[in-house]
Amino acid sequence: MDIDNDKDLDLVIGNKFGKLIYIENIGIENGAFEQGEIQYPWFDIDVGFSSAPAFVDIDADGALDMIIGEERGTINFFKNLGTAQTPIFIADLESPENHEEFGGIDARQNNAVFGMSAPTIFQSEDTTLLLVGTSFGNLLLYDISNVLPDDIFQPITDHPIAKIRDGSRSKPVLGDLDGDGFLDMVLGTSRGGINLYRTPFMSGQMVPTLESDGSDLIHVFPNPVQHQLFIRSISSSIKQVKLINTTGTIIYAWRGQTRDLELTVDHLPPGLYYAAMVTDQGLVIKSWIKM
Numbered sequence: 001m002d003i004d005n006d007k008d009l010d011l012v013i014g015n016k017f018g019k020l021i022y023i024e025n026i027g028i029e030n031g032a033f034e035q036g037e038i039q040y041p042w043f044d045i046d047v048g049f050s051s052a053p054a055f056v057d058i059d060a061d062g063a064l065d066m067i068i069g070e071e072r073g074t075i076n077f078f079k080n081l082g083t084a085q086t087p088i089f090i091a092d093l094e095s096p097e098n099h100e101e102f103g104g105i106d107a108r109q110n111n112a113v114f115g116m117s118a119p120t121i122f123q124s125e126d127t128t129l130l131l132v133g134t135s136f137g138n139l140l141l142y143d144i145s146n147v148l149p150d151d152i153f154q155p156i157t158d159h160p161i162a163k164i165r166d167g168s169r170s171k172p173v174l175g176d177l178d179g180d181g182f183l184d185m186v187l188g189t190s191r192g193g194i195n196l197y198r199t200p201f202m203s204g205q206m207v208p209t210l211e212s213d214g215s216d217l218i219h220v221f222p223n224p225v226q227h228q229l230f231i232r233s234i235s236s237s238i239k240q241v242k243l244i245n246t247t248g249t250i251i252y253a254w255r256g257q258t259r260d261l262e263l264t265v266d267h268l269p270p271g272l273y274y275a276a277m278v279t280d281q282g283l284v285i286k287s288w289i290k291m
Helices: none
Strands: 011-014 020-025 035-039 052-056 065-069 075-078 118-124 127-133 139-143 171-175 182-188 194-202 218-221 228-233 238-245 250-258 260-264 271-279 282-290
Touching (some): 118 171, 194 250, 238 260
Parallel strands (some): 052 118
Antiparallel strands (some): 171 182, 182 194, 218 228
């Protein structure tokens, strides 16, 4: 995260003792990380045990605020009282600018003593989403696009990402690793390894989305369709195809190099679907109807 708004990524690390370590990147923009001075404990912040920081401009004032997960399972909110270039945080959670139970989030489940909340923030198009790892291992998903620090958030329980459980103490992070326009999720657990997932969340950053519906480049037919769906490019190679339903679930994914693709869809229930196709010229998304 670029904490000081100087166009390079800095490092803020939580630790077992509930404190934060800050290491400024003193390198150049888009260059290798160059370690600056280590600051510990950063702003004397202490949330108890197992601090897990993330950053978001929750009040839209141009400066990144900080949220910190911790052993108890709640999320601590610290307002940035400084600027985008010079962040300032007050360690006292009793301060009126801070909130000890941000969003009413509590990662404890099944009468557990600890929740081990581990938040990460990501953008999908114009939506800001908060994903929280838990001691139990499942993931809690929240839309925080238009919220205040003292609001109570309602989890999105019907999204497929909320059904994932690979092991205890889940710690997620998202980014478009393969540049296909969709965010990928790296998920750590107490086993010590990591799992990789593709998600239906669009990053809108790495792959340009073509203006218009792409009808001059890609044909998806017949539409409506009953049995066989054809995808054909008339100008560039198709490198990737994802079929997505209206809940955002990826129901089919293909990767390769072709200009013509034939897909069997007769097993799908009737309804509206989307085809997201990565070509040499960018990302094309077209809707189609299964009869």
